[in-house]
Structure formats: structure tokens, C-alpha cells
Amino acid sequence: MEHKIVVAGIGPGNAEYMIPAALKAIENAEVLVGGSRAIEQFGKEEGQIKFIIRSDIEEVMAFIGRQLENHDVVVMVSGDPGYYSLLDAIKRTFEDKPVEVIPGLSSVQVAFSKLGMPWYDAILVSMHGRTAPREQMVYCPGKVICFLTDKKNNSRTIPDMLRKLGWPPNAMLAICNRLSYPDEKIIITTISEAIRMETVYLNCVLVVMA
Known part of the structure; x- marks a missing residue:
């Protein structure tokens, strides 16, 4: 057999x-x-x-x-x-x-469900051990991007990249960490505030929207 x-x-x-x-x-x-x-x-x-x-x-x-x-x-x-x-x-x-x-539930699906948002038109980008193409991240009105992060590309460095690619400082950003666990944490903030945050969340899901 x-x-x-x-x-x-x-x-x-x-x-x-x-x-x-x-x-x-x-x-x-x-x-x-x-x-x-x-x-x-x-x-x-x-x-x-x-x-x-x-x-x-x-x-x-x-x-x-x-x-x-x-x-x-x-x-x-x-x-x-x-x-x-x-x-x-x-x-x-x-x-x-x-x-x-x-199949299984991806952290992307869980993040959007926690935020109460549809994700059919979101751009899904993995920055976990890889670099995303620049054209995926450039700003345009109404754009929604979901990032998987790692130690290098994290909840502080990715917002800074987006700012340099033309995203407005007040664009909403959700930092979704430890999804589904008892210590799950979801922080709703903006690109400019995330850049200044002292705590850097690694291996989380970031959802940013214009």
C-alpha cells in the first residue's frame, strides 16, 4: 500500500x-x-x-x-x-x-473577522522572511493591505515603509498579535502613531487601510 x-x-x-x-x-x-x-x-x-x-x-x-x-x-x-x-x-x-x-483558518482570515471587515479585495502581503514588491505597497485611495510580519519587518518598520510610499499619516492600522490565544491583543492606531510606538510586535498581522 x-x-x-x-x-x-x-x-x-x-x-x-x-x-x-x-x-x-x-x-x-x-x-x-x-x-x-x-x-x-x-x-x-x-x-x-x-x-x-x-x-x-x-x-x-x-x-x-x-x-x-x-x-x-x-x-x-x-x-x-x-x-x-x-x-x-x-x-x-x-x-x-x-x-x-x-485547510485551516489563516491568521489573515482571523484578523479580518476580529476587525469585522470583509477581505475579498484586500492585498495580502507576506513580509515574513521575504520582501514584498514595492508596487504592492504604494498608496492609492481605498487600498487595504494585510501584512504578515517578522523580526525585521514588524509593526514599526512596515508603517515607516508605507509612509515613505505616500500613505497618509492618519491612515488606520490594526496590529493583531497572538490571535486566538487568551492574551490576544488588537491595537487600532494610525501609521504615524505606530512608527512612534515603543513596543514592536513581531510575527503579527498588520491591516492597514487608506
Whole structure:
């Protein structure tokens, strides 16, 4: 029997935001792959072969390849697998293997729901370990951009970039941090105020609108 890879979206972090199919796949997994927080939160203490994803993606793929000889492999990814996750690397590495994808709520979807806003016409930009094209960020009236952030591109530096690209200082900006967790924090501010803020939120979602 050919074994498969199951890529399960685990949402923003809180298990209440995961769909039942993902929870079931993780619970029944013989081999479970994920970040350290996900493994600690959702992995079984016994009865599972577990692998923590670190920075070496080739090592992750090699582990999955070895385990596929005898087991299905469940890979947990934060948010939704279709939006900046390991799914791309898995599909490229295992072109001839069956891959099942279980969707999840992305932090982008959660951020807009918390703000009570539609997001069908928003521009989605990842600044998490990458640089966004300048043309995506230039100002135009009515524009809405949602950013995924990281240590370098964060809740202070991104507003400063936008200011230099013509965004008005009073454009509204929402800083959404630790979404779905008990210590979730959402700050509604402006571009000019965010630049001056002492606290810099890393790995959060920024929603800015003209």
C-alpha cells in the first residue's frame, strides 16, 4: 500500500479554531511533523513518531521520505496550508506521492473577522522572511493591505515603509498579535502613531487601510 502525506492546517494556534478533520488526522497520526509549539500542543506523549521542524527544510523532507516507506505522515502547518507553508516544498519534493490537504483558518482570515471587515479585495502581503514588491505597497485611495510580519519587518518598520510610499499619516492600522490565544491583543492606531510606538510586535498581522 502506498503511503500518503497529510498536510493539516492548524489555524492560528488555539485548538478551538481548528476544523475537526485536522484534529482527527493529528490525533490518529502515527508520524507527526510540526513546529515545536504545535508538537508540544497537539502531539501525543506516547505512540507517535514525532519530528520538530527547524530551519533545515531538506532535513524535514528527508525525514518524511524515510517515514513514507512504512507510514502515512501528518504535517502540521500554521494557518492554512495554501498560504505560505511547507505545502509548496512538499509538492515539489514528493511529486509522485499522494498528498492530502486539510485547510485551516489563516491568521489573515482571523484578523479580518476580529476587525469585522470583509477581505475579498484586500492585498495580502507576506513580509515574513521575504520582501514584498514595492508596487504592492504604494498608496492609492481605498487600498487595504494585510501584512504578515517578522523580526525585521514588524509593526514599526512596515508603517515607516508605507509612509515613505505616500500613505497618509492618519491612515488606520490594526496590529493583531497572538490571535486566538487568551492574551490576544488588537491595537487600532494610525501609521504615524505606530512608527512612534515603543513596543514592536513581531510575527503579527498588520491591516492597514487608506
